[in-house]
Amino acid sequence: MHEWALAESIITTAVEAAEKKKLKMISEIKISIGELQQIEQDIFEFALGEIIKSQDGKLRNVKTIIETEESTLKCKNCGNKWKFADIKKILSDDESESIHFIPEVTFVHTRCPKCGSPDFEITSGRGVSITSIKGKR
């Protein structure tokens, strides 16, 4: 359940941002999760809920919106573009699970579907970020 650790980083960041902006209450946190993280949404939402409960009143009525950013991978060798979903089905459970923990090990376990190169880039769909925070001063 490493989703908990990521959820904790969301709430820690939101609380710090609210303090900087002098918000007395946070009403909404919009979260973007890269598709490569392969987050288990139920677990992530549960973790967010539990961590929010443990915080002070500033987050009492907060609404969390989770959006998944689709992955795009681009080969530096041949220019081919593809999505993680296109290749996920050929991965073993261990390979897929490895990428779930550390998205960048996609460079270890996958190749460009067109030319077989490991030299590609993740142009979107990784990491965890807050895209917006709403609240009241």
Next chain:
Amino acid sequence: MEVRVNVIEKRLRNVKRIISVASCKGGVGNSLVASSLALNLSHKGFNIGLFDLDLYGPSSHIILGVKKQNFPEEEKGIIPPKIHGINFMSIIYFTKDKPSPFRGIDISNIIIELLAITQWGPLDYLIIDMPPGIGDETLDVIRLIKKSEFLVVSTPSKVALGTVSKLLKILIELKIPIIGVIENMVITKSSFIENEIDKLDLTYLGTIYFDKNLEESIGKPDKIFKTNFMKDFDKILGEIDL
């Protein structure tokens, strides 16, 4: 807004000291010094973590004789598996020891992810086995792990020192604490490295002589303790304030 970096300090809050063992030059025995430091301190009863930050060429697991590369257990993050009493984290659990063709931005993202999700718990020391170079890994340790100190490894070679001194100079420039420099793989003792370290106003910690029997102990921590390498290293550790 990237969020993972904001939780790193919290993950390391209960770690009393963080020592990055670094060289800048490959092939000087850096990983062996890092792993032996972890083994030595663990043997003395300290609670130790070892983090192999060499993402292209991890080798601490070979020195420690890690056979299984199963995924770490999950509990509000990932829990470093215990290897010979050491809490050991490495990219190998996720690469399964396959080749790792990472570029710079990927290296930084992996370091951030591992630091954000690894639950080290309370430790007396976290030892970081640094890869060669003063690129992404070194810069990220300096940026993300504010309380890290550096223990630097060189060999007696002018070639090694030419590179090692660049690491030392950047650490001095950035005012990063340097415990000192260990001279490893010494065959014939000379004062060259010690003099050069003195010129930088740093501490020369001591000499580890080349141990031709050391290779037989790789992967067998019980045997590493009995090597001349460990005897020399233990003498150095006895003389410095760790």
